[in-house]
Amino acid sequence: MQLDLARTLYATPPTGVILVSTIDKDQRNNIAPFAWWIVVSKEPPLIALSIKPATNTYRIIKSSGEYVIGLPEPKLLDTVYASAKLDKEPDEFGKLGLQALPASRIKPPRIKECQVNIECRYHDEIACGDHMLVIGEVLAVDVREDILSDDDSTLRANLKPLGHLTKNKFLTMQGNILEASEPGAGKE
Numbered sequence: 001m002q003l004d005l006a007r008t009l010y011a012t013p014p015t016g017v018i019l020v021s022t023i024d025k026d027q028r029n030n031i032a033p034f035a036w037w038i039v040v041s042k043e044p045p046l047i048a049l050s051i052k053p054a055t056n057t058y059r060i061i062k063s064s065g066e067y068v069i070g071l072p073e074p075k076l077l078d079t080v081y082a083s084a085k086l087d088k089e090p091d092e093f094g095k096l097g098l099q100a101l102p103a104s105r106i107k108p109p110r111i112k113e114c115q116v117n118i119e120c121r122y123h124d125e126i127a128c129g130d131h132m133l134v135i136g137e138v139l140a141v142d143v144r145e146d147i148l149s150d151d152d153s154t155l156r157a158n159l160k161p162l163g164h165l166t167k168n169k170f171l172t173m174q175g176n177i178l179e180a181s182e183p184g185a186g187k188e
């Protein structure tokens with residue numbers, strides 16, 4: 001059955017929401033949630049975010065060139081949702097009950113409550129319809145101790161992403177590890 005094209009997004013799997021932390025020229029912290037994002041290069045590590053140009057986040061990234069991507073877990077649901085409604089508050093960390101930690105390479109703070117914080121520097125952007133695809137170079141990645149693992153598959157499986165369905169509806173995304181058999185394995 002053909003779906004109305006305006007619903008294209010809802011025929012694709014949800015992505016884990018991030019909180020983007022920035023600092024504007026008046027030294028105000030800004031935090032906002034984004035769901036449209038993806039790693040687009042391994043070497044150098046680059047991450048693309050699809051951001052509406054009218055947002056404070058986009059404007060600040062364009063002027064400061066620096067931002068932190070934090071990965072919140074499902075228990076931060078209400079905080080994540082509330083962060084979308086803030087507009088130029090003098091203290092968005094305080095308002096949201098989040099704790100700011102210094103980043104290692106850039107000025108905007110990390111978010112203590114996030115499982116992972118990724119420090120990024122603006123690299124490039126591409127106009128994409130009603131959004132801008134903002135590409136950032138990863139400068140540092142901080143992973144909370146309880147998530148950390150030497151094994152990459154375990155590290156990823158330890159993450160508890162908060163998937164976004166639509167409006168104020170979210171879903172948990174942590175699942176079981178499945179291991180595929182190598183093609184031809186077991187045959188003579």
Ligand SMILES: Cc1cc2nc3c(=O)[nH]c(=O)nc-3n(C[C@H](O)[C@H](O)[C@H](O)COP(=O)(O)O)c2cc1C
Pocket residue numbers: 017030031032033034035036037050051052054055056057058080081083084085086087088131164167
């Ligand atoms: C769960 C969730 C995911 C969102 N994802 C995006 C996104 O990927 N891109 C975008 O431009 N806006 C997204 N938004 C909307 C922005 O968060 C919203 O415009 C916010 O007010 C921007 O804040 P700012 O002006 O402080 O940057 C999302 C909102 C929510 C609640």
